[in-house]
Amino acid sequence: MADEELPPNRxxxxxxxxxxxxxxxxxxxxxxxTALGLGEGDxxxxxxxxxxxxxxxxxxSDDEGLDIIRLxxxxxxxxxxxxxxxxxxxxxxxxxxxxVVFAPAxxxxxxxxxxxALKRSFGMRPVTAGDIVATTGQQQVPRGDLPPELRQMLNxxxxxxxxxxxxxxxxxxxxxxxxxxxxxxxxxxxxxxAKEMRRADVTYDDLGGIGTTIxxxxxxxxxxxxxxxxxxxxxxxxxxxxxxxxxxxxxKTRLARAVANESDAEFFHIAGPExxxxxxxxxxxxxxxxxEQAGEASPSIIFIDEIDSIAPKRGxxxxxxxxRIVAQLLTLLDxxxxxxxxIVMAATNRPEALDEALRRPGRFDREIVIGVPDxxxxxxxLGIHTRGMPLKPEVDLDELSRKTFGFVGADLAALARxxxxxxxxxxxxxxxxxxxxxxxxxxDTLSVTxxxxxxxxxxxxxxxxxxxxxxxxxxxxxxxxxxxxVQNRLREGVELPLKDPDAFRRLGIRPAKGxxxxxxxxxxKTxxxxxxxxxxxxxxxxxxxxxxxSKWYGESEQQIARLFxxxxxxxxxxxxxxxxxxxxxxxxxxLGEPQVTERVVNIILSEMDGLEELQSVVVIGATNRPNLIxxxxxRPGRFDxxxxxxxPDEEGxxxxxxxxxxxxxxxxDVDLDDLARRTPRFTGADLEDLVRRAGxxxxxxxxxxxxVTKADFEQAxxxxxxxxxxxxxxxxxRVEANIKQDAIxxxxxxxxxxxxxxxxxxxxxx
Numbered sequence: 001m002a003d004e005e006l007p008p009n010r011x012x013x014x015x016x017x018x019x020x021x022x023x024x025x026x027x028x029x030x031x032x033x034t035a036l037g038l039g040e041g042d043x044x045x046x047x048x049x050x051x052x053x054x055x056x057x058x059x060x061s062d063d064e065g066l067d068i069i070r071l072x073x074x075x076x077x078x079x080x081x082x083x084x085x086x087x088x089x090x091x092x093x094x095x096x097x098x099x100v101v102f103a104p105a106x107x108x109x110x111x112x113x114x115x116x117a118l119k120r121s122f123g124m125r126p127v128t129a130g131d132i133v134a135t136t137g138q139q140q141v142p143r144g145d146l147p148p149e150l151r152q153m154l155n156x157x158x159x160x161x162x163x164x165x166x167x168x169x170x171x172x173x174x175x176x177x178x179x180x181x182x183x184x185x186x187x188x189x190x191x192x193x194a195k196e197m198r199r200a201d202v203t204y205d206d207l208g209g210i211g212t213t214i215x216x217x218x219x220x221x222x223x224x225x226x227x228x229x230x231x232x233x234x235x236x237x238x239x240x241x242x243x244x245x246x247x248x249x250x251x252k253t254r255l256a257r258a259v260a261n262e263s264d265a266e267f268f269h270i271a272g273p274e275x276x277x278x279x280x281x282x283x284x285x286x287x288x289x290x291x292e293q294a295g296e297a298s299p300s301i302i303f304i305d306e307i308d309s310i311a312p313k314r315g316x317x318x319x320x321x322x323x324r325i326v327a328q329l330l331t332l333l334d335x336x337x338x339x340x341x342x343i344v345m346a347a348t349n350r351p352e353a354l355d356e357a358l359r360r361p362g363r364f365d366r367e368i369v370i371g372v373p374d375x376x377x378x379x380x381x382l383g384i385h386t387r388g389m390p391l392k393p394e395v396d397l398d399e400l401s402r403k404t405f406g407f408v409g410a411d412l413a414a415l416a417r418x419x420x421x422x423x424x425x426x427x428x429x430x431x432x433x434x435x436x437x438x439x440x441x442x443x444d445t446l447s448v449t450x451x452x453x454x455x456x457x458x459x460x461x462x463x464x465x466x467x468x469x470x471x472x473x474x475x476x477x478x479x480x481x482x483x484x485x486v487q488n489r490l491r492e493g494v495e496l497p498l499k500d501p502d503a504f505r506r507l508g509i510r511p512a513k514g515x516x517x518x519x520x521x522x523x524x525k526t527x528x529x530x531x532x533x534x535x536x537x538x539x540x541x542x543x544x545x546x547x548x549x550s551k552w553y554g555e556s557e558q559q560i561a562r563l564f565x566x567x568x569x570x571x572x573x574x575x576x577x578x579x580x581x582x583x584x585x586x587x588x589x590x591l592g593e594p595q596v597t598e599r600v601v602n603i604i605l606s607e608m609d610g611l612e613e614l615q616s617v618v619v620i621g622a623t624n625r626p627n628l629i630x631x632x633x634x635r636p637g638r639f640d641x642x643x644x645x646x647x648p649d650e651e652g653x654x655x656x657x658x659x660x661x662x663x664x665x666x667x668x669d670v671d672l673d674d675l676a677r678r679t680p681r682f683t684g685a686d687l688e689d690l691v692r693r694a695g696x697x698x699x700x701x702x703x704x705x706x707x708v709t710k711a712d713f714e715q716a717x718x719x720x721x722x723x724x725x726x727x728x729x730x731x732x733x734r735v736e737a738n739i740k741q742d743a744i745x746x747x748x749x750x751x752x753x754x755x756x757x758x759x760x761x762x763x764x765x766x
Contacts, residue, residue: 011087018384023072040058050130122135129169202261204262265300291332311354405538415460494620524685543563573618585629647724650676
């Protein structure tokens, strides 16, 4: 129907932002509110295939002038309409309810709670029998002048530590009612079947950070199922299948359920291994039966979870059963009998393991990647999972979204759950465990604080990092002394690109990909890498050459490829490789295991500067023997910055001594400036050893000593010595002066003298 033919009280439905979801609101254009004589917070009736009430409020600032009504997923399910449909709107009256009966909306949920708490949560919200409603916390967004009824509804306290969906079983009187102080509220403990109700267990409002993916899926799935005549008119076949792939926990299965619910289609779920039968041909028969049932119940969606387990590459499996299942699936997807109004969706986190024949148009027409969410996506997801939580005002979800880099949807759900458990631990002493009851006044004080989330963050790590996760560094820049120049270069190269990538894009330059820290042992190279990762708020993967080198042919290269792939998934990431010279020695020099290390050098070269770009991944290498590293790694585009970490000067030594002695009770006669003057060529490690020995000497003299004296430091000075000699320092300075030119010239200066002689001998023989 064209827009000019539409009655004035009909509007096209659009989705609502997750923050407003579950609150019983409908956002209308100002013109429609004026035409119907509506004020902010007035009750309206939404007329789709079924009628449901809502409170009308003004549009988002972005929507000013658009003729759309924004409804959340529950309201769309209650009115039995979808996004893009048209809904009728009329002003309605809401009567005070004498009695309202609620029940859990999910079969596997059993509730034992206070009906009075529920009464406060749904205060002044209009409902009607058959609606599904959600318990939410008070509205966090500050609003202007609001009518008292709407203000009371938005500031209603949360019912539990998570959002709970309930069915309104019955109301007295019938029709549109609202709960007030005189309403009697009953909560039934178990699920009660609602007649002809559309599923609302998962809607688009329950998915955060994948707005563009939802739009892609809607045009691929909803259009063919709801408006097949469009494709018939165009004379083309509608899309047949969609393959969702991405890391585990990003919401692939949840997205499929939301699509099925929103498109009002029958949903058939196949969990990969479930269809495997012991008898010959049984698995194929089960597959055929599901496709037949879906055809009879069309429009329908068949969702195959973990499809890689039933449709692996036929050339790489030995069993005949798997090959027959793949062949049967291919026939069902694209066989002689056409599928009408049946869409096949599949999910996997291993798309490379799927049989190639499945991944072509006509079978899976489109492949959609659901990746790790970015910061705005994480903020949306956190908003969804804390929607039903009683949050304290100091909980800053924006700050949490910045800290949770690398987290997928499942990790953020676990974080919210752990924070809720922390809140429960606080009230455990007040619970009477004998009769199992919780006093109402204790429940009223239950809330989730910022500290609860801080504690939860210590226990929940990104799931994609579980295999390679090391403890997050707790070293800050102020813990590193005497290396101000090096710190500034790392700040520019690591911290700035990861925190403010727009600055680099604006100037049209790329950030550095790699940093090589080289210098004498004990100067703080590893410490610098940890501080850089901590200050840049990035994931930190520390690895050693022994972890990456394997005796099995090809295993070392696979380990490195896997390491870089994982780092890309959970970016921003800092990869730190200590003692880099043992992993990537110069090729052709006969150093180490030539076959293994030469292949390792090749794979690291291609990972750092190959076809696949490193986005928000920084590699930091540390070595005290830069002359052994393959020169191909030391050119711009791989290790862009070659940073010499020198022995600290006198001022640097004074800073390092103050860092190591800050928790030590020093006597008045201890002069750190004098100690710094008397310790030339001492590295950071040497100075730490000096402070430790002074403390040990004080304890040796008196086990109950309360302070460390100058005499203790004098004694420690006689027991320790600098680990760097004057000759070593000159050698490193010479390497610093020549390292760039040697790398550009092909690495002649990088070969050891003995190796150079052997090359000359070979040349002479030729």
